Amino acid sequence: MSSAPVTLELAGGVAWLTLARPERRNAIGPEVARALRDMADRCADDARVRCVVLTGSGRFFSVGGDVDLFAKAGDDAEATVLDLANSFHAGIHRLATMAKPLVTAINGPAAGAGFSLAILGDIAIACASAHFTSAYSALGLTPDGGASWWLPRLVGLRRAQEIMLTNRRIEAQEAAAIGLVTRVVPDETLIDTTREIARSLAAGPTTAIGRCRSLLLASTTQDLATQLDDESRWIASSASGAEGREGIAAFLAKRPPNFIAK
Structure with a gap:
């Protein structure tokens, strides 16, 4: 594909990073992982960027790792997935540790690696139609993207165990009630609400x-x-x-x- 897998738009000190594979429900494959890592580096190093927003395009925030890629890798699955995870984690670490605030605007369902990205924000704003699923063990897999690190710290170990082991779906309102996200807003106001928060952070110290x-x-x-x-x-x-x-x-x-x- 010729279009960028992750786009960056800078306006008023706020860098908007958008997962731009709506036809794949913003699945995380090698191109997306590398682009996210590169964009995270750019945002962290650019003095013009004072706040970063991460969101998805289309109806989904992200369905997580590209399962088709895992299946096609066959006997090379271990090396393929390790390379993908390492690249993805480089971007995750830079976003989590950069000296700038991160807001996640969760525009739809988030699962697996998308779940990990959604809860990464210092401020996580979910639209009312969003929902969250750990999903890993349902596929016989273990977490990536820092989910096993963030989740117990956000919701407590006991809830984290249930969420990760049972893969039950968490609706947006419950996600806010248990501290998985910061706030839930109507779908139609997600971008405006996020923009207001991001601008406030960008104007801050x-x-x-x-x-x-x-x-x-x-x-x-x-x-x-x-x-x-x-x-x-x-x-x-x-x-x-x-x-x-x-x-x-x-x-x-x-x-x-x-x-x-x-």
Whole structure:
């Protein structure tokens, strides 16, 4: 296919990444995985990008890995899937650790690797018709895309066990109730709601937000003393930086802060 498997549109400091294989229900194959990795690198490295939105095209967010590819690989399935997973995971890791916020706009069903992508956002906005399925064990497979790492942290181990082992379908409203996503909105308002949130984040203190992301990720693996040391170091550095000075000055002057460098 000549069209890009993942498209990027930059507007007002917000980079919109769109999975662009609607005819394949945005399945994750090698081309999509490589494109997502490359786009994630571009967004992370481009100073013009202050917030990233990830969404899907068509009726689906993503049905997950390209099962047809797995079947066609035959005896080479292990090497094929390993290459795909490694490429996909490079993009996942960059999106999760970049110093910029990530919003996922879940425009339809998300399963397997698509499920992993959907729950990756710092803010995950689902349309009312979206639903979620782990799907892996139904195919005799194990998770990828970080699902086994994110899911227990979002919904707790007990719920994560049920979701991953039974593959039951989770409707959008339940997903919000258990913390799998941030919010559910009507289908017709998904893009407008996401745009409003992304613009607000893009106008915010990007450096501080990036450091918040790092602290939240680190909190799951390090002890309290180390976390407190990191908090001390980052808040001191932030207070002396341009964003901190602007935020404090604006607060004292009772005016809106301007965090975007001129």
